[in-house]
Amino acid sequence: MNKKKDFGTKMPITWCPGCPNNVVLYVLKSVFGELIEAKKIRKQDIVVVTDIGCAGKIYDYLDVNAFYGLHGRAIPIATGIKIGNPALTVVAVAGDGGTYSEGLNHLVSSGRLNPDITVIVINNGVLALTKGQPTSTHPSIEGEPIFDPVPLALASEASFVGRETAFNLRDLQSTVKAAIMHKGFSLVDIFEPCLSYNNDGERIRDTERVCDDSLQSGFDTNLRKIRTGVFRKISRPTLEQKLKKKNKS
Ligand SMILES: Cc1ncc(C[n+]2csc(CCOP(=O)(O)OP(=O)(O)O)c2C)c(N)n1
Ligand code: SF4
Structure with missing residues (x-):
């Protein structure tokens, strides 16, 4: 299978030249290709849900079923699609603005409810x-602490929580693959610089890998190093399983 050809579209890529979003696009194409080849998923069952933003534009460049939602609403739309047809492989791709700001409440409630969807931020x-x-617009933005979604996702009982950077292709591929295969709500936070408005690549390279999935924060609070890896991977009933049981009783 020619993974690139099978998942590419004719839309010209309008991201800034060199934008790391291209890495995420490449990873999604290759993971989908690998999982289809291994007969773990089917192309016709994949649904990518995006929202507004540079991240959301990935919709245009992926030849799979997709839904372009309102900013901050990728998670509830993905959840609704999964409830409507639990056989689908539903992957939401959105930016930190939509997921950790405008639509933050959805991350918290979906972590608890555990729909079998993957959220890539x-x-x-x-x-x-x-x-x-x-x-x-915020004169004091520089030097302000960075919001760390990992402890929040863990506290929200998300059953899979991972973080990678766009600089480490192999780990990113492996964590995205594990998240898509995970039965339950999975969050993969992907740190990357925005070359035009937040080019902090050096800080993002300062990472420390998590060796086990024990409960811990995504940052080393003393060193301010970014921890990468899988922080939690546990099995518990999904929202769809619970709804099915409820509807039978
Ligand atoms: C409901 C709604 N709120 C706000 C906006 C304006 N808006 C468009 S893109 C955007 C920022 C997107 O940031 P982020 O989600 O982090 O994605 P990025 O562009 O960084 O990939 C905002 C606030 C909008 N289009 N719709
Ligand atoms: S503005 Fe930033 S995130 Fe958007 S395409 Fe350019 S480099 Fe990428």
Whole structure:
């Protein structure tokens, strides 16, 4: 299978040249290709749900079933699609603005409810599509602590929580694959710079790998190193399984 050809579209890529979003696009294409080849999923069952933003534009470049939602609403739309047809492989791809700001409540409630969906967050720390709005409108933005979604996702009882950076292709591929295969709600936070509005690549390279899946924060609070890896992977009933049981009784 020619993975690139099978999942590419004719849409010209309008991301800035060199934008790390291209890495996430490549990873999704190759993981989908690998899982289809291994007969774990079927192409016709894949649904990618995006929202508004540079991250959301991935919709245009992936030749799979897809839904372009409102900013911040990728998670509830993905959940609704999964409830409607539990046989589908549902993957939401959105930015940190949509997932950790405008639509943050959905991350918390979906973590608890455990729908079998994968949420991939392209975390560039900036509202990139609105030309880095926070950096121009908040004079004090520089030096402010970075929001860490990992402890919040863990506290919300998400059954799979991982973080990678767009600089480490092999680990990113393996964590995205594990998240898609996980039965339950999975979050993969992907740290990457926005080349135009938040080019902090050096800080993102300063990572420390998590060796086990014990409960811990995504940051080393003393060193401010970014921890990468899988922080939790546990099995518990999914929302769809619980609904099926309830509807039978
Ligand atoms: C409901 C709604 N709120 C706000 C906006 C304006 N808006 C468009 S893109 C964007 C920022 C996107 O940032 P993020 O989700 O982090 O994605 P990125 O562009 O960084 O990939 C905002 C606030 C919108 N289009 N719709
Ligand atoms: S503004 Fe930033 S996130 Fe958007 S395409 Fe350009 S480099 Fe990528």
